[in-house]
Amino acid sequence: MPEAFLLTLGCPKNEADSDAFAGCLTRAGWNITRELGDTDLLLINTCAFIKPAVDESLEAMQQALEWKNERSGRILILAGCLPGRYPDDGSGGLEDFDLITGPGDTSRLEEFLSIQSASGPEPAEGTISRYLKISEGCSNNCAYCTIPLIRGARKDRSPEDILIDAEYLAEQGAAEIGIVGQDTASWKCDRGSISWMISQLACRYPDIWFRLYYVHPANYPDDFLGVIAEHENVMPYIDMPVQHVSDRLLKRMGRPYTGDSIRRLFDEFENFKKMLSVRTTFIVGYPGETEEDFKDLYEFISQYRCIRTIAAFPYWPEEGTREFSRNSVEKIPDEGSVQSRLARIGDASEEHNIIWADRLKGEIMDILADTPLLGHSRLDAPAVDGACCFDRSVEPGRIVRCRITGGEGYDLTVEVLD
Numbered sequence: 001m002p003e004a005f006l007l008t009l010g011c012p013k014n015e016a017d018s019d020a021f022a023g024c025l026t027r028a029g030w031n032i033t034r035e036l037g038d039t040d041l042l043l044i045n046t047c048a049f050i051k052p053a054v055d056e057s058l059e060a061m062q063q064a065l066e067w068k069n070e071r072s073g074r075i076l077i078l079a080g081c082l083p084g085r086y087p088d089d090g091s092g093g094l095e096d097f098d099l100i101t102g103p104g105d106t107s108r109l110e111e112f113l114s115i116q117s118a119s120g121p122e123p124a125e126g127t128i129s130r131y132l133k134i135s136e137g138c139s140n141n142c143a144y145c146t147i148p149l150i151r152g153a154r155k156d157r158s159p160e161d162i163l164i165d166a167e168y169l170a171e172q173g174a175a176e177i178g179i180v181g182q183d184t185a186s187w188k189c190d191r192g193s194i195s196w197m198i199s200q201l202a203c204r205y206p207d208i209w210f211r212l213y214y215v216h217p218a219n220y221p222d223d224f225l226g227v228i229a230e231h232e233n234v235m236p237y238i239d240m241p242v243q244h245v246s247d248r249l250l251k252r253m254g255r256p257y258t259g260d261s262i263r264r265l266f267d268e269f270e271n272f273k274k275m276l277s278v279r280t281t282f283i284v285g286y287p288g289e290t291e292e293d294f295k296d297l298y299e300f301i302s303q304y305r306c307i308r309t310i311a312a313f314p315y316w317p318e319e320g321t322r323e324f325s326r327n328s329v330e331k332i333p334d335e336g337s338v339q340s341r342l343a344r345i346g347d348a349s350e351e352h353n354i355i356w357a358d359r360l361k362g363e364i365m366d367i368l369a370d371t372p373l374l375g376h377s378r379l380d381a382p383a384v385d386g387a388c389c390f391d392r393s394v395e396p397g398r399i400v401r402c403r404i405t406g407g408e409g410y411d412l413t414v415e416v417l418d
């Protein structure tokens, strides 16, 4: 059987797309491998939302071209956000790619492979945590963001299609399913909101952990904490990109909420009856950000101990966005200030790690084993948050009772009890 390898760059949404691409390849008779090695087909699923991601994708493409030229007959496919953002204009440089297809666009791959359309993502062998895409695109049009340019306006998948894919993932042995989309909180159908959809999944698959990603603060469903309280298999985890707490900057970003409304929401998270963790992102050095704005942000981070994982990014002026067309490059804080602010967020994040490690030390928790020696807790998403390091080998895919013995950065050390 010919062998194919998929290289996935970027976020869990791309992981979900790669599973769909892998499903097409499997149906066409390809065996998906976990290493590039001497495979016959390489599909690169690229990311392009900011310049560093574009640069990483370009570098991967360059290496892929070298790989292709090492032996004749190799097939090279370019997919994802890079061709979505910069479609081939025919000016050259991409002719060595056998196929170019946009983000999550399986129809072109199916045509290329001469197979019929069918639902069904396919994981690389042994994948324990999977992703289930409930929508494509985004209609929020935040002033700095390229996603709506790349993936278009938000289109929700139907509950029926979502349940079909969930069934595939369950049959393939998924132990955890991450619910992804650019704006998951806005998902709805005539029967209910995202809270309804997650409750359906949680009831149908009581042994699978469900985790919701990318909750836009303005679209946060009021009843979501109730869903977490009711279903033990919905993770007590909020992934909410706050970006800033300055009302002036939020308005400029096109994010329709205020610092006060975010604080009210975080008060709820902080006072929730179950231990709950928040993952969030911040943009530092947005055009017009003053030292006072940053101090407000820093105080916010310090105030809320429910924040467990922080990702802070410098603002990147991206062509095609509303912020870019405001031509406000001169109002971007200078590089030194941006780096100093990022470093201070790094310090605050480190303080949170120490507080969380103290808080968790001695706690008995369920940990899902991702590999024999590493797993993740209900408070941490696989791959992007901290890991749990076992004191002895565990069968991957098993949920084991463990005692937390310490912490190092985002990671925890744990003693396996059963």
Ligand code: SF4
Residues within 6 Å of the ligand: 138, 139, 140, 141, 142, 145, 146, 147, 148, 182, 183, 216
């Ligand atoms: S909600 Fe997220 S994906 Fe959508 S436009 Fe805003 S930043 Fe981009």
